[in-house]
Amino acid sequence: MTITEKILAAHSGKEEVSAGxxxxxxxxxxxxxxITAPIAITEFKKIGAKDxxxxxxxxxxxxxxxxxxxxxxxxxxxxLRDFSKEYDLDLYFEVGRMGVExxxxxxxxxxxxxxxxxxxxxxxxxxxxxxxxxxxxxxTDVASAMATGECWFKVPESIKFIYxxxxxxxxxxxxxxxxxxxxxGVDGALYMAMEFEGETITxxxxxxxxxxxxxxxxxxxxxxxxxxxxxxxxxxxxxAKREYKFYSSDKDAKxxxxxxxxxxxxLPTVSCPHLPSNTKxxxxxxxxxxxxxxVGSCTNGRIEDLREAAEIIKxxxxxxxxxxxxxxxxxxxxxxAVKEGLAGIFVExxxxxxxxxxxxxxxxxMGILAKGEKAIATTxxxxxxxxxxxxxxxxxxxxxxxxxxxxxxxxxxxEEVI
Amino acid sequence: xxLKGRVWKFGNNIDTDAIxxxxxLNTSDPDELAKHLMEDAGxxxxxxxxxxxxxxxxxxxxxxxxxxxxxxxxxxxxxxxxVAKSFARIFYRNAFNIGxxxxxxxxxxxxxxxxxxxxxxxxxxxxxxxxxxxEYTAKPIPPFMQELISAGGxxxxxxxxxxAS
Ligand code: SF4
Numbered sequence: 001m002t003i004t005e006k007i008l009a010a011h012s013g014k015e016e017v018s019a020g021x022x023x024x025x026x027x028x029x030x031x032x033x034x035i036t037a038p039i040a041i042t043e044f045k046k047i048g049a050k051d052x053x054x055x056x057x058x059x060x061x062x063x064x065x066x067x068x069x070x071x072x073x074x075x076x077x078x079x080l081r082d083f084s085k086e087y088d089l090d091l092y093f094e095v096g097r098m099g100v101e102x103x104x105x106x107x108x109x110x111x112x113x114x115x116x117x118x119x120x121x122x123x124x125x126x127x128x129x130x131x132x133x134x135x136x137x138x139x140t141d142v143a144s145a146m147a148t149g150e151c152w153f154k155v156p157e158s159i160k161f162i163y164x165x166x167x168x169x170x171x172x173x174x175x176x177x178x179x180x181x182x183x184x185g186v187d188g189a190l191y192m193a194m195e196f197e198g199e200t201i202t203x204x205x206x207x208x209x210x211x212x213x214x215x216x217x218x219x220x221x222x223x224x225x226x227x228x229x230x231x232x233x234x235x236x237x238x239x240a241k242r243e244y245k246f247y248s249s250d251k252d253a254k255x256x257x258x259x260x261x262x263x264x265x266x267l268p269t270v271s272c273p274h275l276p277s278n279t280k281x282x283x284x285x286x287x288x289x290x291x292x293x294x295v296g297s298c299t300n301g302r303i304e305d306l307r308e309a310a311e312i313i314k315x316x317x318x319x320x321x322x323x324x325x326x327x328x329x330x331x332x333x334x335x336x337a338v339k340e341g342l343a344g345i346f347v348e349x350x351x352x353x354x355x356x357x358x359x360x361x362x363x364x365x366m367g368i369l370a371k372g373e374k375a376i377a378t379t380x381x382x383x384x385x386x387x388x389x390x391x392x393x394x395x396x397x398x399x400x401x402x403x404x405x406x407x408x409x410x411x412x413x414x415e416e417v418i
Numbered sequence: 419x420x421l422k423g424r425v426w427k428f429g430n431n432i433d434t435d436a437i438x439x440x441x442x443l444n445t446s447d448p449d450e451l452a453k454h455l456m457e458d459a460g461x462x463x464x465x466x467x468x469x470x471x472x473x474x475x476x477x478x479x480x481x482x483x484x485x486x487x488x489x490x491x492x493x494x495x496x497x498x499x500x501v502a503k504s505f506a507r508i509f510y511r512n513a514f515n516i517g518x519x520x521x522x523x524x525x526x527x528x529x530x531x532x533x534x535x536x537x538x539x540x541x542x543x544x545x546x547x548x549x550x551x552x553e554y555t556a557k558p559i560p561p562f563m564q565e566l567i568s569a570g571g572x573x574x575x576x577x578x579x580x581x582a583s
Contacts, residue, residue, distance in 0.1 A: 022562045039446045039486055047577050065444055072444035122484040122508055136484040138512035144576040152562065186431055187478040191507045220478060222507055275431065362440040362483070383435040383482060390439075390458040 002158045002253040003227055004193040007133040010247075011116040019157040019254070024150050027057075028242075029111055031119030033101055034062035036139045038079045040120055043143035052087050053149035059091035059110065060084050061101040064358045068095075069365040099330025099356045102126040102214060102298035107330055109239030113228045113246050118142065118151050123298050123380065125216045129209035130236060131228030131246060136217060156222045157256040158193040158249075163200035165264035170414045172308070173208025174300060174378070174398035176200070177215045178269040179261065182279030190220035192256060195249065200263045201226060206235040207304035214299045215380050218276040268413055270376070271396040274384045282401045285411040292375040293318070293406040294387075295399050296327030296354075297361040300378035303333045303340075305399040309378075310342040312403035312414050313349045319409025324351035325367045327359055351406065363387045369394075376405045419540040421498045421519065422548075426467065427532035428459065428475040433482035434509070438491045446487060448494035455491045469496025472538075474530045476502065480509025489518045499538055501545065501556070503527045514563050515572040521545065526554035 001009065001016065009017040011025040032040050037060050044052075052058050060080040065073035084092035091110065098104065102123050105111045111127045117134035118124065120142040127134035137151065145151045161180060181188070194216045201209070209226050216224030226232075228246040236244060267281040295301070295309045306328060318324045326346045328334040334356060337343050346353045352367075359366035361379040369375055369388030375395065377387065382394035397405070400414045407417045435458075442454045456463035473492065479502035480488060489512045492500065499519040513520045519540055526545045530536060535548040543556040559567070569575035 022560065035440075035443045035485065035487075039490075042446070043573050046573050047580065049580060070444060076444060076446075120484055120486075122482065124484075136508050138484055138486040138508060138515055140486060140515040140572050141511065144515075144572050147576055147580060154560075186481060187504065187506070190478065190504060217482075217508075220481060220506060363435075364440060381433075381435070381482060383433045385439050385441075385458045386435050 002193065002195060002249045003131065003225055003247045004133055004158055004195070004223060005155060006247045007114060007116055008153060008155055017155050019155050021155045022152065023155065024152050025116055026149055027118050027145050027151055028115040029057050029059060029117045030142055030145050031059045031061065031101055031105065031117070031121065031124060032139065032142050033064050033121055034066055034073065034077045034080060035064045036120030036142065038076050039139035040142040040146065041079055041083050043140050044146050047143065047147045049147035052146045055088055056090045058089050058146055059105065060089060061093045061098055061104060062095065063098055063100050064362060065364050066095050066098065066357060067355065097331060100298045100301055100358055103301055103329035106130060106210065107332060109236065109241045112236055112240045112242050112244035113232055114244050118145060122217045123214050125221065125223045126210055126214040126298060128213035128216065128223050128225035129206060131226060131232055133223055133225065135223045156191055156193045158195050159189055160195050160197065160255045160258045162198040162258065162260045163196065163263050164198050164260070165200060165262045167200060167263050168267060170268050170400045171266055172398050173204055173211035175266055175269040176263065177212040178271050178276065178279050178396065179266045181215065181219045181277045182269070184219055186218060186275055186277045187220040189216065192221055194219065194221040194224045196224065196226050202229065205304065206231055207302045211299055218380055268398060268401045270401065270411060271382055273382050273393040273395065276380065276382060276396060282397060282411060282413050288374065288395065288411045290322055290376050290405050290410055291373040292367060292369060293322060293324040293402050294360050294367060294375060294377035294379060295402050296329060297358065297379040298329060299380040300399050301327055301329030301333065303336050305378060306333065306337050306342050309399040309403035310345045312400050312417060313407060314345045316349055316407050316417065318350045318406045322406055322409045324406040325354060325360065326351050327354045328356055330356050360387050376402050376411060378402050420537060421540065422537040423470045423472040423498050425472050425474050425530055425532060425534045425536055426463070427530065428473065430476040431478045431481055432475050434480060434485050434488045435482055437480065437488040438485065443485065443487055448490050451487050451491035452494035455495045467495050471497055472536060473497055473500045474527055475500065476527055477504045479505050481506035484508045486512045486516065489513045489516055493518045501526050501538070514566050517567065517571040521556035523554050523556040526556065529554065
């Protein structure tokens with residue numbers, strides 16, 4: 001069996017499962033945010049359950065339109081807070097304690113290897129980086145699981161992605177996943193598990209692994225997953241709030257397909273509007289002028305990402321016709337960035353340094369694009385209207401390329417500014 | 419169950435930001451959401467769509483976010499069913515969970531044109547194009563999904579299970 005099949009089997013009390021089978025599995029953690037929890041709460045109340053299945057396993061995180069951007073958003077956030085009080089939930093994160101959900105939960109050790117996690121947010125697939133099975137579901141799924149502790153799944157087929165060779169300078173997990181999506185397309189892994197492995201992955205830091213699994217959904221994947229190893233152990237030791245278990249794939253596990261990538265051929269990569277699969281090397285896009293740069297999100301808002309952007313922009317200025325918005329994904333990352341002097345580097349470069357929020361990533365607030373404006377962002381989606389006006393454009397990149405583009409006022413590579 | 423209606427045709431990879439842009443997600447009121455359905459996709463869709471219409475699209479319909487607001491908005495606008503070559507998986511499960519009928523069909527989505535009148539026999543998985551006098555087949559709906567539909571969606575299904583235990 002694959003690691004995905006093993007985790008699903010273990011959570012549904014089965015010895016063996018195989019792709020295509022439908023099953024009901026026990027969940028270790030359930031997540032919802034200020035957009036999806038309100039519907040989950042309304043639906044949960046319709047079920048008539050006396051209580052949630054486990055107070056310590058339902059996480060409500062107001063991060064999308066929080067700090068509350070308008071009255072309607074405030075009402076939605078309040079629903080989370082009221083419900084959390086009423087049901088005495090352990091994992092409610094108020095503004096000031098919250099962060100972008102998919103950065104916050106692994107950081108706080110609330111998701112661990114071997115877990116089965118569902119979240120009413122498509123990027124729940126991020127935690128596969130820890131060797132967990134995690135996937136995005138709808139609010140109704142969350143409502144039902146909050147009552148029963150279970151969720152229905154179709155066991156996905158797996159595709160194995162093998163990465164070998166050394167990474168080029170300024171190439172990171174983001175470039176590997178953008179390159180992969182560019183290769184297989186936005187439905188290239190539809191309904192499937194994307195299992196990442198190979199020597200390049202073995203030496204890829206946890207931040208890069210989280211970025212890769214985060215974007216499995218952009219290829220249509222059900223989950224991204226990496227078999228846990230020493231890097232995983234190092235990351236979870238000291239933070240894990242629960243016992244964890246390392247699963248691995250059997251030698252004779254079945255894969256729908258095996259893809260291989262020579263990483264020495266992968267350059268800093270950008271996804272052009274309006275699909276993540278529309279990729280080109282950053283170096284070929286130097287004619288694209290940029291109005292806004294965003295460094296942040298559940299994809300690339302971790303401390304490593306901020307360090308990378310700061311390294312490029314240190315001692316320089318954001319181009320006169322460009323604005324740059326840097327958003328650490330969690331409070332802990334924010335504080336760390338202040339301590340390391342990264343916040344100062346950004347502010348001195350004329351960038352904005354924001355409190356944690358999803359903000360502009362989904363066109364919510366804190367940096368919305370006007371008609372005709374172009375942004376380069378370290379986020380994960382560049383659909384029509386994703387960051388604002390339907391006639392604005394979003395390019396996706398890694399933090400180094402984003403920071404270099406901020407300095408240049410157009411898309412560019414780190415080599416051009418360093 | 420037989421569903422009959424006029425078709426709105428869409429292409430590949432219609433994402434959830436196109437179905438219901440995030441700027442309207444500060445509410446989950448179905449009627450509010452329906453007012454902005456497919457607003458950015460051109461066609462002046464929200465003002466022209468009428469109850470009983472159908473959506474037919476190409477591959478990967480509903481890709482992107484997990485927002486249940488997408489199928490909710492479609493249902494609230496009175497769309498009876500969505501037919502596509504394939505669906506993104508979270509949209510697929512959301513549709514069944516909230517009771518929006520959806521059908522996967524290779525040839526139907528290729529041949530049906532905007533404005534066609536179609537009839538879907540949900541039990542048989544047969545799609546008839548009245549305008550063009552053609553027939554297509556949809557993939558059968560797995561037994562568990564049928565159970566969800568006949569229970570009236572996931573919430574009612576769960577309620578029954580809890581009451582029975
Ligand atoms: S940062 Fe963006 S992609 Fe991540 S959870 Fe927030 S809105 Fe979604």
